[in-house]
Amino acid sequence: MATIKQRGDSYKITVSCGYDLNGKQIRRHLTWTPEPGMTKRQLQKELDRQAVLFEEKCRNGQVLDGNMKFAEFAEKWFTDYAEKQLRPTTVAGYRQLIGRINAALGHMRMDRLQPHHIVSFYNNLAETGVREDCKQHCIVNIKELLRSRSLVQTKFAKQAGVSVATLNSINRGNNISAESAERIAAALALPVKELFAPAVAGKTLSGNTVLHYHKLLSTILTTAVRWQVITSNPCERVAPPKSDRKEAVYLDEEQAADLLAALDKESMQHQVIVKLLLFTGMRRGELCGLEWKDVDFERAVITVRRSSLYLPGKGIFEAETKNATSERCMKVSADVVTMLKAWRAEQSKQRLRMGDQWQTSDRLFTAWNGAPIRPDVITAWFHKFVTKNGLPPIHIHSLRHTNATLLIAAGTNLTTVAARLGHANSTTTSKIYAHAIKSADQAAAEVLQDILHPVKKQA
Incomplete structure (x- = not known):
């Protein structure tokens, strides 16, 4: 239900649109000024109509402004754009990335998001301990620990929500996922650090992964500019993270x-x-x-x-x-x-x-x-x-x-290779297969050398 407050010659219409990630109420505001010469009855009738129209627009998500929190806008971007225009696997990948972005920037108003906030986010991503997929190595004898507590392995596995194969893998000295380690520690009512340690200390996110976050964030903010929520994209004023250049893995x-x-x-x-x-x-x-x-x-x-x-x-x-x-x-x-x-x-x-x-x-x-x-x-x-x-x-x-x-x-021209691979253009092909092009170029130079300056046969 919209609330109306008079402010001088105008009226402020406020509509509640739920709550943000922190439980704070989201409000949308509209200032309406009546036409001169309206009677009191005409003014009240039009004011009520404006309030109903504004409330309907808010309910339908048609009212966007810079007061929106980033997390709120990002969710609207997913539902109104990404899920309708992008491949489901692409959307699923973006859904995995958005959690970290929201944790760092989701609470911020769209119109207050600045380049230095984004730089700080990228710097944090590059720090050690950020990865969530690092394997964990058990630093205690889990088999003896279960025996000391009179716990049967099969029943404990069910209680912890892991497979018996996971426990057997630990007993063989293998590493397990961080999620499994947390479940086992929770079932034993012990801190994870007392049972497990990261298998690879100091492991960080790759440059390519950080670049994926940058591309998603920039895409969302570009849409916000297009939808006139903000005037410019702060990502455009930030140097993109450096990617790790890796050659395509192939067989000779x-x-x-x-x-x-x-x-x-x-x-x-x-x-x-x-x-x-x-x-x-x-x-x-x-x-x-x-x-x-x-x-x-x-x-x-x-x-x-x-x-x-x-x-x-x-x-x-x-x-x-x-x-x-x-x-x-x-x-x-x-x-x-x-x-x-x-x-x-x-x-x-x-x-x-x-x-x-x-x-x-x-x-x-x-x-x-x-x-x-x-x-x-x-x-x-x-x-x-x-x-x-x-x-x-x-x-x-x-x-x-x-x-x-x-x-x-083998000498196949790049346009043909690009067409067979289904690349949008041969530029993509040339970037991915620069190693092969370089080798083919060297071979071509040697062929030309043989044609123009053939080795003279000895008499």
Whole structure:
């Protein structure tokens, strides 16, 4: 309900809009001045109308001003913009970042947020002890501690909310997550520091991670300027944090051959997954989203039309490709076509064996029952595969990097490589694969040397 107070010749209309993070009431204000010559009855009728209209706008979130706290505006940015315009996985990633930003800046009014506040936030992120994902190492004999308290391991694990495997892992001297360490300490009614210590002391957030916070904060504040909540974005007056430049992790020709040889011992589905990623350079989500109608066997062309993604609480879902250029057609070799034909025949046999248990879908790669496969399941399997076979420490995305690197090294022009990878432009490709371009440039220089100044044969 709006409240109205007269201030001289004008009226101040105030509406309550709930509470902020600190439990303080959020109020919105409007000053209304009546037209000259209005009768008392006309004035009261119009004043009531203005109060109702203003209250309705506040309820619908149509009233924004610099008095808003950052956390309040950020939540509105998520609901009104991010969740409607951005990919669900992007929003989920931003949701993980916003907690730290709100803890540092959420209580501040939008119009009072200054560059020095943002600099202090970045400096804090770069300090040790900020990371929340550091592993913890047990500094006591947990098995003896439980025995001294007459606690059975299985019952204690249930009480603490951890698995028995976690307790067994501690007994073997392995590190565990900070969250598990906190649960165990809480169940024993002891401070975490008496039971656990950080596995890697002094570990800080990477420069790239700090840069992610900067980009999110700047994006939110840019929207605030566009929505006329503030006049300028304070992030524009702050030097962005330095990122850690890392080269793409990839395999050379010999290492790629070793990987393919090691695949012979794996299931047919895993063989096809790895080879297709290696031969096409597709993203993991694009591979999981492939359907048989996307494969043109006659023309030897695969069309990338969608991504298959996974989020906890939402499950597996289908999304558009990463950008407009990510939807593309790729020519593949005769070997790839033969491999896919054999896999389609094998999948048909699996479908017949499963009978009614098979969940019908057109996906190339599925779970045991025909349901779409989770992308993270492929990642987990690939990590075990690499470790088991003593291959270089690569991840599933390294197959994409390997594809691009080998193409560039073989002399494929950058525009073609960018198109096959689904990059928006070749500039992106040149930045990621500068190492391969440099090597190819050196090879080109040597070729030119051989052409213009051939080595003279001795008589």
